[in-house]
Structures are given as C-alpha cells and as structure tokens.
C-alpha cells in the first residue's frame with residue numbers, strides 16, 4: 262500500500278489553488294514562507310504584482326501596511342494576511358492628524374510618503390515611494406516645490422544626499438530594526454573582512470557611516486551599495502565578490518543565498534529580526550488559507566483618496582525586485 266504524505270507546502274499550494282489565491286511574501290519572511298509563496302520580493306515589486314494579479318484572493322505574507330496597499334490597489338479582491346496584528350514600528354511613527362498638522366505648517370508642499378505608512382496617512386499623501394524608487398519619486402517633484410518626506414529619517418537623509426535637494430523636510434521616524442544596525446557594528450565587521458561588499462538598506466542607522474567609511478577610504482566606495490531589498494538581490498546576482506556584509510533584516514539572507522550560493526553573505530547585526538514580519542508563521546499561513554482570515558479592509562473613502570498616491574508610486578522606477 263502506498264501512503265501519500267502531504268507536506269505543509271503541498272497543503273498550502275492545494276488550498277491556495279482551491280481559493281484561487283496568489284501568495285505574496287516579503288523578503289523578510291521566514292524561509293519556508295518565502296519558498297512556498299508564488300512571488301517573493303520587495304515592497305515595490307509586491308505592490309506591482311498585487312495591482313495586476315489575476316487571482317481572486319491575495320494572501321499577503323508581510324506586514325499590515327503591505328496588505329493594505331494591496332487592497333488599495335485591488336479593491337475588488339479579497340486580501341488576507343495570516344495575522345492582522347503584524348504591524349510596523351516605522352508606520353506607527355506618524356498618524357494622519359500629525360501629517361495634517363505638518364502640512365498646515367508647509368502649505369503647497371508636496372507630500373512624499375514611504376509605503377510603510379497606514380492607509381489614512383496615504384490618503385493625505387501626494388506620492389508614495391518605496392526604498393527602491395524614493396530618489397526617482399522625489400526627483401519627479403518640480404525643483405521649486407517644497408517636499409515633506411516621511412516617515413523614515415534615514416531614508417530621507419539618503420534621498421536628500423542623492424538628490425541634493427535642500428527644500429525637503431524629513432519626518433524624524435525610524436524602524437526599530439534598521440535603526441539598531443549601527444555604524445560601530447558596520448565598521449567592526451568591515452575591518453574583519455576588508456574585501457567584502459557592503460549592502461546597506463537605506464533605513465539603516467549605519468547608512469551614513471557606510472558612506473563615511475567610503476569617504477575615508479576605509480572601504481572602497483564601489484563596494485558600498487545602498488539598496489532596497491530587491492536591489493540587493495540584483496546586486497548579488499551580478500557580484501564578483503566572495504563575501505558580502507548585509508545590513509538589513511536577517512530574513513533577507515535566505516533570498517541572497519539562493520540567488521548567489523557561491524557568495525558568503527553575512528549579517529552586520531545577526532539580531533536584526535523584525536518581530537512583526539516573524540508573526541507570520543507557517544501554521545498561520547495554513548489557517549489563513551483554510552479559514553479565509555484575517556481579511557484586510559480599507560474604508561472605501563480612505564482607499565479612494567490613497568489610490569492615486571500608490572498608483573503614482575508603482576508607475577515610477579524600474580521594474581524588478583521580485584520573482
């Protein structure tokens with residue numbers, strides 16, 4: 262007698278097919294979820310996939326603002342997240358009332374919000390961006406218009422540096438995971454491995470230190486790359502280096518190692534784990550598909566006001582960042 266053992270992954274894919282669901286996973290998810298998903302990628306790539314998905318249901322394995330963005334882009338689809346409590350410390354650093362007050366202080370300014378914001382904040386926004394297209398989005402704003410950039414101060418500083426824009430105001434928010442990857446850790450790791458490339462997410466507190474190390478000649482400038490998570494994957498596929506130091510959430514290492522198995526990828530801070538991303542577990546994904554939970558809803562009036570900002574975001578910048 263043959264006994265067929267259905268694995269967790271088989272069951273997930275079978276249930277997804279029965280529900281006509283597509284599973285999207287962010288690069289910070291646990292490896293099992295990244296591997297079972299139909300698409301794994303960065304925030305921008307996943308938003309683009311969500312906007313054009315043919316499936317009736319999107320199961321978003323990521324944090325709440327990502328699933329909300331999918332619902333804003335595809336309001337007629339059912340959007341599920343395996344645990345609706347998966348928040349984001351960066352998105353929590355500004356609410357719609359705070360943004361309205363900031364706008365009153367700068368009448369006529371163009372509001373550029375990182376996608377890591379709530380739907381209510383997006384409804385008060387002119388253009389959203391992600392870490393992979395933030396520079397292009399800010400460059401798309403006429404040079405004589407003031408820009409309010411929110412909520413991440415480190416990404417804001419990076420964009421201001423690249424664009425050379427001095428009429429850009431930056432909100433003082435941060436992501437607790439990336440802010441915790443600091444310059445001292447980076448300098449120590451870079452000194453241990455002077456030939457390594459450095460891949461730094463622009464939300465990191467160490468992004469400025471990385472550029473400083475390059476400026477000082479401690480690390481050759483061409484080895485320092487400030488990249489979104491999707492940009493890191495593109496760089497990994499092209500690198501000729503034997504080792505790479507990675508400054509972002511540690512879930513990223515799984516995709517990097519799959520993309521370039523011959524390269525030694527090491528975390529700058531191996532405790533940089535996002536507890537919100539890790540609230541999405543294999544068991545919860547199964548429950549989500551079995552029971553149709555947790556369903557993400559965005560009030561239609563808020564979604565309607567947020568949609569053009571999100572649509573402008575997905576139209577700007579080169580495709581990539583997902584598979």
Ligand code: 13P
Nearest residue numbers: 303304305391392489490
């Ligand atoms: P990416 O857009 O680079 O995927 O980053 C998303 C995020 O939440 C960073 O912490």
Ligand code: SF4
Nearest residue numbers: 349350351436438535
């Ligand atoms: Fe939010 Fe930071 Fe987690 Fe990304 S890593 S989801 S920015 S808390």
